[in-house]
Amino acid sequence: MNPRWLLVAFLAGIAAPATAQEKKPELRWGTDPTGGAPYVYQDSAGKFIGFEVELASYLAEKIGRIPVMKKGEWSKLPDLLDKSADADEAIDVVLNGYELSESLAKSKAVTIPYYAYRLVLITQQDNAAITTWNDLTVMNPRKKTVGVLTGSVAQAYTQNRFGASIDLASDDDVAKVIGLVRDKRFDATVQDNPAAIYFLKEMPTLKVAGAPRQIGFYVMYLRKSDQELAEALNNAVREGLKDGTLRKIYKKYGLWNDDQEWLCYTQTGTWPSSDDEEVEGVDTGTKVNPWPRMLKELLQAAGMTVLLSVTSFPLAMLIGLMVALGRVYSPRWVSIPLGVYVEVIRGTPLLLQLYTIFYLVPKLGLGIDFTPLEAGIIGLAINYSAYEAENYRAGLLAIPRGQMEAALALGLKPITAIRMVIVPQAVRIVIPPVTNDFIALFKDTSVCSVILITELTRKYNELYNFNRDYIVELAFVTAALYLIMSYPMALLARVLERRMGTTGGGIAR
Amino acid sequence: MIRVTNIVKVHGTNRILDGATLAIPKGEVAALIGPSGGGKSTLLRCINGLEEFQEGEVSISDKLKLTGGVSTSKNDLLQLRRTVGMVFQQFNLFPHMTVLKNVMMGPLYALGKPLAEAESMAKKLLDRVGLGNKLDAKPAQLSGGQQQRVAIARALAVNPAAILFDEPTSALDPRMSAEVMRVIDDLAGDEQFQAAMVIVTHDLASVRRIADTVHVLEQGRVVYSGSAGEAFAQGGPAAALD
Numbered sequence: 001m002n003p004r005w006l007l008v009a010f011l012a013g014i015a016a017p018a019t020a021q022e023k024k025p026e027l028r029w030g031t032d033p034t035g036g037a038p039y040v041y042q043d044s045a046g047k048f049i050g051f052e053v054e055l056a057s058y059l060a061e062k063i064g065r066i067p068v069m070k071k072g073e074w075s076k077l078p079d080l081l082d083k084s085a086d087a088d089e090a091i092d093v094v095l096n097g098y099e100l101s102e103s104l105a106k107s108k109a110v111t112i113p114y115y116a117y118r119l120v121l122i123t124q125q126d127n128a129a130i131t132t133w134n135d136l137t138v139m140n141p142r143k144k145t146v147g148v149l150t151g152s153v154a155q156a157y158t159q160n161r162f163g164a165s166i167d168l169a170s171d172d173d174v175a176k177v178i179g180l181v182r183d184k185r186f187d188a189t190v191q192d193n194p195a196a197i198y199f200l201k202e203m204p205t206l207k208v209a210g211a212p213r214q215i216g217f218y219v220m221y222l223r224k225s226d227q228e229l230a231e232a233l234n235n236a237v238r239e240g241l242k243d244g245t246l247r248k249i250y251k252k253y254g255l256w257n258d259d260q261e262w263l264c265y266t267q268t269g270t271w272p273s274s275d276d277e278e279v280e281g282v283d284t285g286t287k288v289n290p291w292p293r294m295l296k297e298l299l300q301a302a303g304m305t306v307l308l309s310v311t312s313f314p315l316a317m318l319i320g321l322m323v324a325l326g327r328v329y330s331p332r333w334v335s336i337p338l339g340v341y342v343e344v345i346r347g348t349p350l351l352l353q354l355y356t357i358f359y360l361v362p363k364l365g366l367g368i369d370f371t372p373l374e375a376g377i378i379g380l381a382i383n384y385s386a387y388e389a390e391n392y393r394a395g396l397l398a399i400p401r402g403q404m405e406a407a408l409a410l411g412l413k414p415i416t417a418i419r420m421v422i423v424p425q426a427v428r429i430v431i432p433p434v435t436n437d438f439i440a441l442f443k444d445t446s447v448c449s450v451i452l453i454t455e456l457t458r459k460y461n462e463l464y465n466f467n468r469d470y471i472v473e474l475a476f477v478t479a480a481l482y483l484i485m486s487y488p489m490a491l492l493a494r495v496l497e498r499r500m501g502t503t504g505g506g507i508a509r
Numbered sequence: 510m511i512r513v514t515n516i517v518k519v520h521g522t523n524r525i526l527d528g529a530t531l532a533i534p535k536g537e538v539a540a541l542i543g544p545s546g547g548g549k550s551t552l553l554r555c556i557n558g559l560e561e562f563q564e565g566e567v568s569i570s571d572k573l574k575l576t577g578g579v580s581t582s583k584n585d586l587l588q589l590r591r592t593v594g595m596v597f598q599q600f601n602l603f604p605h606m607t608v609l610k611n612v613m614m615g616p617l618y619a620l621g622k623p624l625a626e627a628e629s630m631a632k633k634l635l636d637r638v639g640l641g642n643k644l645d646a647k648p649a650q651l652s653g654g655q656q657q658r659v660a661i662a663r664a665l666a667v668n669p670a671a672i673l674f675d676e677p678t679s680a681l682d683p684r685m686s687a688e689v690m691r692v693i694d695d696l697a698g699d700e701q702f703q704a705a706m707v708i709v710t711h712d713l714a715s716v717r718r719i720a721d722t723v724h725v726l727e728q729g730r731v732v733y734s735g736s737a738g739e740a741f742a743q744g745g746p747a748a749a750l751d
Binding site for chain 2: 400402403405406407408409410411412413416420421424425428500
């Protein structure tokens, strides 16, 4: 046979299975790994494990899809269902300890429960003041501080039942809240039993106070239009409950209990078969030195921080300069709206602006749907443009009137006078405040974590959740990375100031 | 030829110019003198369109006109400014540019000359004002007198039909004033240089030396116009101020 044909046949042989594999659709399931164990967390080798990771794998396999884990901020996961289906950050299903909620079920398709949980009150072993739930009503000698997960049923329950007699503190990060109880900064926390079981094992100085309360259900949310997928997942959950697959997964993480047997009965009409098989505990991987992996991940995240900064700040400077010129040199019908722009942008938080651009703009139906990176760059650029506009306006107003007059007297067009004479001088004047803002923006990139961007601070959060032995070291390394990146900016600014003659009131030589 | 007819400039309730009228023919050096606050600088600024005025008319070479109370088109304003050069009391050099670049700005951006031509024009003019060796210096590296000489070169670089000096030596010490006045003397005595020149100054010795005509401005009106000789003669208005 002609060797060329052999080669073609060989390549076709390689390509055929690959094509078949590519045709299998993905099941993009949204989760927030910072929420941590036992839902989704990393083993010491950096691999994601957790009962929901295994559940997602099981479900995907059952419905003929490839599981793809997509990370997002926990409280914003349902919003990712609203992203256009082909967007990079879009998800097909929220699968991350989401409770059945009437309001959410109105706008989303919802599956049958895959886990029945109860609320657990956790406090310190040596805390004699809290031994039952009712102790939360005792305000003497002071109100107790109780931590909960933001937006959770635990938060609503605790608020309703004990809100008047306690100080309720909430955070998106379960591990952080429980850590604060361990460190005696909070008196107690109310958590779903999966988290409680895991952390009680991890932190032996904690105890359960009173009996678990208020049964609730974890369900999955999907797009309203994805009823077919929801039904397929329902069937997979039922089968998993019936054939013992879910029991095996839950037992591995210590989560199987009577409530799950009851759940099986209510959802399938049959009680689970008798359970006498032994299930091995979680394999958290061979203990390896996590530092090479953590450093690599931190450096990658630092790269994202740099990317966000160096792309958004030039845009902010450009928009800011245009706005400042418009405010100083334009008629009132231009300068007044620009003034309003500055005040609105400067007077609202960056966090809110990022939410608006990333989560709300796609809902306007204009066909605009930004990727997280685009939304981050645009958000930072718009936010900082307001500050830069004020810097430049101050610079423009600081240029003596005679400069403009001299340029006009030469016969230069006003636009040429501004471009050649006024702006170059104004830019020199504002180098110090602009540099200052650049360094501030550099650190403000951390806010972009709320729109799914894994930059340095978010990576630090993720890492310390899974590597609590190294909290101090991780904080130090992260801070050092910020410093290493921002200090050269300060040096560069000083060089520019010297070169452009903005120091000592002198003019460049 | 600069012709100013019955200009009225009002600022709030203050009539800064109150019907000022004068005519300065091509090639003539006219000194505008009078007490401070009389409207001398404002009149210069009205002539090259830096200030708007409410009544009257300014015409340059009978072609370019500014009419009080009427908005001038951007194009006409540009043409007028390219025809009338101005030298300011505070020099107003562009501090971020070299001396050479300062002088090249007019030819390059107002007249649209090619770079090489603009540079050659600028170098010649800087030579003329005695600063051919300071091309690459920044304004801050020059003395006040040198800066004003650069400003004169910059105004001349657009080849104006008229040039206005607004108290060009009042910010300078006597030695530097002399430097600058030497340059203006030189221009005034140059037969080739046919621009009309108007100098607002309190330096009457210089006026006596270089001016062809003297105009006295008081309370916004030209109260005297005549030859320098008459103005400085006994009983003349300049002699009274001297």
